[in-house]
Amino acid sequence: MNTSSLISYIKNTLYPNDLSIPLHRPVFEGREKEYLADCIDSNFVSSVGQKVIDFENQIREYTGAKFAAAVVNGTAALHAALIISGVTPDTEVITQPLSFAATCNAIAYCGAKPVFIDVNASTLGLSAEKLEKFLKNKTQYKNGKTVNRKTRREITACVPMHTFGHPCEIEDIARLCREYNISLVEDAAESLGSIYKEKHTGTFGNIGIISFNGNKILTTGGGGMILTNDSAAAERAKFLTTTGKRPHPYEFFHPEVAFNYRMPNLNAALGCAQMEQLPAFVEKKRALAEKYKAFCAEQKIHFIHEPAGSKSNYWLNAILLSGREERDQFLKETNSQGVMTRPVWDLMNTLPAFSDCQVENISTAENMADRLVNLPSSVPTES
Ligand SMILES: Cc1ncc(COP(=O)(O)O)c(C=O)c1O
Structure with missing residues (x-):
């Protein structure tokens, strides 16, 4: 995948006013x-x-x-x-x-x-x-x-x-x-x-x-x-x-x-x-997700979109890469250029505290854990 075009899109189109772009920052523009x-x-x-x-x-x-x-x-x-x-x-x-x-x-x-x-x-x-x-x-x-x-x-x-x-x-x-x-x-x-x-x-x-x-x-x-x-x-x-x-x-x-x-x-x-701003936060985050979605469709990147029958707040936008190697390269490249991205959490059954717990077939979770990354998802601010 073309990581540099995604980085430019995030920097120049989605968050043009930010020098370094966090994953999610709070917005305090109300009372x-x-x-x-x-x-x-x-x-x-x-x-x-x-x-x-x-x-x-x-x-x-x-x-x-x-x-x-x-x-x-x-x-x-x-x-x-x-x-x-x-x-x-x-x-x-x-x-x-x-x-x-x-x-x-x-x-x-x-x-x-x-x-x-x-x-x-x-x-x-x-x-x-x-x-x-x-x-x-x-x-x-x-x-x-x-x-x-x-x-x-x-x-x-x-x-x-x-x-x-x-x-x-x-x-x-x-x-x-x-x-x-x-x-x-x-x-x-x-x-x-x-x-x-x-x-x-x-x-x-x-x-x-x-x-x-x-x-x-x-x-x-x-x-x-x-x-x-x-x-x-x-x-x-x-x-x-x-x-x-x-x-x-x-x-x-x-x-x-x-x-x-x-x-x-x-x-x-x-x-x-x-709470007085929540409806606007949801709408702005959904609009941001729409932009990611359109960009990803154009670039043939697998964007995670809301499931059928639901309306998501798109708290964190995510894409699915081909595997660990591509994921790790992507994380390195984006973070080194001031665009914060992160992998999904290590699976709970792999943590020492829960490694003795019963695990059924979790092949989908394992596959996702190697490939999912989150993209900057803050509500874009006006200035
Ligand atoms: C899925 C999930 N459960 C529970 C929590 C715990 O919430 P808190 O950090 O407010 O304790 C979080 C997030 O922080 C979460 O993402």
């Missing part, structure tokens, strides 16, 4: 400073405050989830979501090997083990077909529980991930989870603004989570959100992430061990201002 000042003036800069409530309401409205609980980051959101979904020590959680480490770390925090099922080549998310095959052939359903025939451990949850913002086959996965009585925890960390068949990602299962890390489409500095339509799960999410304190005007009684995972009001203030 961020004003809302931060409101927060400081109110003295409520920490774990309670009106901005947290406002931000949760904005996210509820935008995603259509009935309840939303703001937390300190996406990993904490996943950890709490898994506990609420019944993931206990020595149980197993089905997930995809192609993900960021946080997905599996949260499973490990619960004392549970991931079981790795392959991804679908067009969504880059968990394959519904491979999941079904695994559940049919390798598990036993008895007394409302799904047990892994090989390990004899109960499978308590399934965590698919919407890779780079592209919705996975979430409807089919949700159906399978219902059939096998497995909790569905949707890792929508990367997919705020992405829709699958008219419904926002993160709202298909018992619980979904979003990340607002600095590299995401919307940032609160650091932050996360738990989404659910279930009032009991929502209540439990608030309880577990706010130190498990029994609500009382002045007494401090904590009936069980819980977490201080609250999002500070200062971070939520950023979130409120960012």
